[in-house]
Amino acid sequence: MSFAGSIRTRAVNAYAVSSPLFKALYVTKGALELNGDALLCLLAHELYHLKRYNSYVSSAIGLAAASLAFAGVSELLALGALEPERCLGLALLALYLPARLALPLALRALERRADIFAARLVGHEAYASFLSKLGGVGLALGPHPRLEDRVRAVRRDSESRGGDSNPGVVGLQPTP
Numbered sequence: 246m247s248f249a250g251s252i253r254t255r256a257v258n259a260y261a262v263s264s265p266l267f268k269a270l271y272v273t274k275g276a277l278e279l280n281g282d283a284l285l286c287l288l289a290h291e292l293y294h295l296k297r298y299n300s301y302v303s304s305a306i307g308l309a310a311a312s313l314a315f316a317g318v319s320e321l322l323a324l325g326a327l328e329p330e331r332c333l334g335l336a337l338l339a340l341y342l343p344a345r346l347a348l349p350l351a352l353r354a355l356e357r358r359a360d361i362f363a364a365r366l367v368g369h370e371a372y373a374s375f376l377s378k379l380g381g382v383g384l385a386l387g388p389h390p391r392l393e394d395r396v397r398a399v400r401r402d403s404e405s406r407g408g409d410s411n412p413g414v415v416g417l418q419p420t421p
Contacts, residue, residue: 251271251272251273251274251277252271252272252273252274253273253274254273254274254275255273255274255275256273256275257273257275257276257279257287257379258272258273258275258276259271259272259273259276259287259288259290259291260291261291261292261294261295261299261300262300263294263295263296263297263298263299263300264298264300265298268295270288270291270295272287272288282367282371282375283375283378285367286363286367286371286372286375286376287375289362289363289366289367289372290359290360290362290363291359292362292363292366293358293359293362293363294355294359297355297358299355299359302355303348303351303352303355306348306351306352310347310348353389353390356389356390356395357390357395357398360372360376360395360398360399361398361399361402364399364402364403365402369399369400369402369403369406370403372399373396373399373400373403376392376395376396376399377392377396379392
């Protein structure tokens with residue numbers, strides 16, 4: 246890891262930033278106050294993001310969305326279909342909005358994979374219990390799916406694997 250730091254807030258959160266050249270993990274003070282098992286679950290989730298360069302991927306998705314909007318508006322301008330003074334802003338919005346709305350869907354897919362990875366690493370029941378307890382904590386969810394959906398997905402993964410194949414034993418190499 247290139248960097249680890251903490252953020253002074255009571256909210257419970259962690260954020261992994263990674264690229265092929267750099268890795269950083271930020272953890273809030275509120276997260277550092279979690280008990281050992283809960284903190285382990287939170288860090289297991291972030292480990293997936295670090296291993297898979299998810300912040301790098303999400304930045305690339307955002308850049309692609311903006312580029313598609315720009316390319317679409319440029320093409321409409323070149324064809325003379327837009328009068329720049331009258332409707333350029335509206336055209337940008339019309340092309341960018343669908344791309345921008347697709348970004349959270351892609352990010353939620355990454356978050357679901359991080360949940361399954363963490364559950365396989367620390368144990369499905371331990372991770373589902375951790376997620377269930379987050380409902381009463383000041384958690385910054387961002388692009389995460391709803392907590393109920395996350396718990397359901399973890400339990401489904403456990404069932405599909407014939408039960409909790411790794412009940413709290415860290416060190417296996419999960420591959421969601």
